[in-house]
Amino acid sequence: MTKTMKGLPALAFLACLLAPVPASAHSALCSCFDNGDGTVTCEGGFSDGSSAAGVRVFVRDAADATVARGKMDANGEFTFDKPQGDYTVIFDAGPGHQVEINGNAIVE
Secondary structure (H helix, E strand, C coil), X not given: CCHHHHHHHHHHHHHHHHCCCCCCCCCEEEEEEECCCCEEEEEEEECCCCCCCCCEEEEEEXXXXXXXXXXXXXXXXXXXXXXXXXXXXXXXXXXXXXEEEEHHHCCC
């Protein structure tokens, strides 16, 4: 066996260690419901089961003005006063992890 061939297993092992490993992907999940008392509650999380605690939530009116903002609590929930007229809820866990929910789709 040549000297070059003897070094191949070590080089193959090193190449395996340096090869990129794909990260586990997870999707952002959020749903909202009308509480029937003038408030709306949204529940959020991720498809891999991880918590949404601390994830930012924005509520924007038809003119794209922010009318409510906050963060998901330790239970992955955020409750806000229901705006008059059309609105959109934005669950914002960062680029590629945003969920927008039209207020018309939020029911009791």
